[in-house]
Amino acid sequence: MRLEFLGAAHTVTGSCHLLETGEDRYLIDCGMFQGAKRIREYNYDAFSFNPADIDGMLLTHAHVDHCGLVPKLVREGFKGTVYATQATCDLVRIMLPDSAHIQESDAELMNRKGRRRGDEPIQPLYGIDDAMDALKQFAPVPYDQELHLSDNLRVFFRDAGHILGSAILEIYVKEGGKETKLVFSGDLGQPDQPLLRDPTIIHGADFVITESTYGDRLHQLYDKETALIEIVNETMDRGGNLIIPSFAVGRTQTLLYYFYRLHCEGRLDPDIPIIIDSPLAINATRVFLKNFRDFDEESLKVFGKEGKVPNFAQVHLCETAAESRALNSSEGSAIIISASGMADAGRVLHHLKHNLWRPESTILFVGYQAEGCLGRRLIDGITRVRVLGEEIAVKAQIKSLDGFSAHADANQIMSWLGEIRDPKPAKIFIVHGEAPAQEALKSRIQKELGIECYIPFRGDLAKISGRASEIIPSNIPAVSVEKEMEDVLRDFDSDYRQLRRRVMQYVVRQPKMMEPVIKVMSKARNYMRKLFTPFNI
Numbered sequence: 001m002r003l004e005f006l007g008a009a010h011t012v013t014g015s016c017h018l019l020e021t022g023e024d025r026y027l028i029d030c031g032m033f034q035g036a037k038r039i040r041e042y043n044y045d046a047f048s049f050n051p052a053d054i055d056g057m058l059l060t061h062a063h064v065d066h067c068g069l070v071p072k073l074v075r076e077g078f079k080g081t082v083y084a085t086q087a088t089c090d091l092v093r094i095m096l097p098d099s100a101h102i103q104e105s106d107a108e109l110m111n112r113k114g115r116r117r118g119d120e121p122i123q124p125l126y127g128i129d130d131a132m133d134a135l136k137q138f139a140p141v142p143y144d145q146e147l148h149l150s151d152n153l154r155v156f157f158r159d160a161g162h163i164l165g166s167a168i169l170e171i172y173v174k175e176g177g178k179e180t181k182l183v184f185s186g187d188l189g190q191p192d193q194p195l196l197r198d199p200t201i202i203h204g205a206d207f208v209i210t211e212s213t214y215g216d217r218l219h220q221l222y223d224k225e226t227a228l229i230e231i232v233n234e235t236m237d238r239g240g241n242l243i244i245p246s247f248a249v250g251r252t253q254t255l256l257y258y259f260y261r262l263h264c265e266g267r268l269d270p271d272i273p274i275i276i277d278s279p280l281a282i283n284a285t286r287v288f289l290k291n292f293r294d295f296d297e298e299s300l301k302v303f304g305k306e307g308k309v310p311n312f313a314q315v316h317l318c319e320t321a322a323e324s325r326a327l328n329s330s331e332g333s334a335i336i337i338s339a340s341g342m343a344d345a346g347r348v349l350h351h352l353k354h355n356l357w358r359p360e361s362t363i364l365f366v367g368y369q370a371e372g373c374l375g376r377r378l379i380d381g382i383t384r385v386r387v388l389g390e391e392i393a394v395k396a397q398i399k400s401l402d403g404f405s406a407h408a409d410a411n412q413i414m415s416w417l418g419e420i421r422d423p424k425p426a427k428i429f430i431v432h433g434e435a436p437a438q439e440a441l442k443s444r445i446q447k448e449l450g451i452e453c454y455i456p457f458r459g460d461l462a463k464i465s466g467r468a469s470e471i472i473p474s475n476i477p478a479v480s481v482e483k484e485m486e487d488v489l490r491d492f493d494s495d496y497r498q499l500r501r502r503v504m505q506y507v508v509r510q511p512k513m514m515e516p517v518i519k520v521m522s523k524a525r526n527y528m529r530k531l532f533t534p535f536n537i
Helices: 037-044 070-075 086-117 128-135 224-238 251-264 279-290 297-303 321-327 348-355 374-379 410-418 435-449 481-507 511-532
Strands: 002-007 016-021 024-030 056-058 081-084 138-140 147-150 153-159 167-175 178-184 207-210 242-245 274-277 315-317 335-338 362-365 384-387 390-393 397-400 427-430 452-454 461-465 468-472
Touching: 016 167, 024 070, 024 147, 070 086, 070 128, 081 086, 081 153, 086 128, 086 138, 086 279, 207 410, 224 242, 224 251, 224 362, 224 397, 242 348, 251 274, 251 279, 251 335, 274 279, 274 321, 321 348, 335 348, 348 384, 348 390, 362 374, 374 384, 374 397, 410 435, 427 435, 435 452
Parallel strands: 024 056, 056 081, 081 138, 178 207, 207 427, 242 335, 242 362, 274 315, 274 335, 362 397, 427 452
Antiparallel strands: 002 016, 002 461, 016 024, 147 153, 153 167, 167 178, 384 390, 461 468
16 A cells, blocks of 8 residues: 655645555545645645545544645545545535635735736635535544445544544555554544543554644643633733634634633623634534534533533624624723634734734734744744734733643653554654654654654655555655745844834934944844855855
8 A cells, every 4th residue: 555645744734645555545634734835835736646536535624724625626626525524524514615715815815916016816726616516525424433435445433532523543454365554643632621522542553643733742731711811810900802813613612611611610700701703613613512412521511412502691703794893993801712723814813903012902822823824923922013914013912821722742642652552553654743843752652652653754655565664755846945045034034124123213312323233233134144045055
């Protein structure tokens, strides 16, 4: 059999793997690349295979970095079935049209600007029609029931505990009269989280493909409710808004659960409005309630046997764009939960534009922030940002609560992998992570579990026979050093301009300082540009 790594390889997003066995060709996920511009550009690359030749797809869950390129795949000829859990099928029915709307809106905006420059119009990655066509090819699969794909291929979907409907894939491939077992972790959830069941323990495998998002970090162990209410109270005391960029699927529902618990305990002021400003999050919450039977036992006690929403009057749903705009001119303080979770698109950008410059407001991040996204830059301490075409000084409090992540941390990944021992994997492939996280996890696995590991590059191919494997290196060109350095220089130039403005604000009051300061700063800038020019490295 052949396993080709086409995404989430040396990066977090864009999950996609091609499994070929005999006459069967199946994709595991087909996700969108997110984060820095150089990563997002992968979305426009041609597929390295003919979509019409793919028999089907096994989808681990509904986040767009796992399913976001399915409409593009369908538009380019894929006719097979996409197998996923029932909850995932329900979620993609709102996720993919929403993603298509974003693609069309972004293309329209870029074309409007491009026309003024005389540029050729660009086409969206895909449109609403493509998304609706793709939805016709989804088929639900129950957890823990065998899916018989062919005489040589069978699959089980196991609960991954990441978001509602998320799955670990157990794939059994028969070749030469022997069966080889592959396990794809998908995105692995944290144990003991609200709403979701713990990730399923897998007792044996020949090969494992595991995520590594938090492979070099441990989640903080603390009272999340107390940490959350302290940030709420501090912000309200200052008279500001608490803006929470939140993933519409999973994180928003978890936050609502914690706020409801605080409400029941009498720790949350009932006069503070909690506003959900994301149509996608609102619809996703309805999907969650429809699939409440997938909740854990503790959550079922809250929602009851009928999955009814508890009475929580201070929660307000912001359905329309007009309602969303009105929030930024309303008096008083509020908690505003809005997508996207990495603050790189969606309605949350408007709330950031109106609150980042206010010292009394707080921006709270409660999930993973990919390299290059606005959320990561804010957490890293950037002092000025461009939001919706306007430069904004960052004066608000920037906070993060990592323990809310839907991903397992390094110890939890290691604990899950440690249970796979009958048989113990011959090799573990580490995907879905940034380089430091992947290298750290690889080191721990090899040292503590004694299992060989490999971190694939995009386009790498593993030839597998029984428990033996051979790696064929990628023939997909990597991002050039020159392009990498262009990104570095662009970031440096932005930081330099910010520093220069701040210095000028000081020296303008002392004219004698102007000339020497400009000379020093220009010299420093020229030196850095020379140092980082690719041809002078």
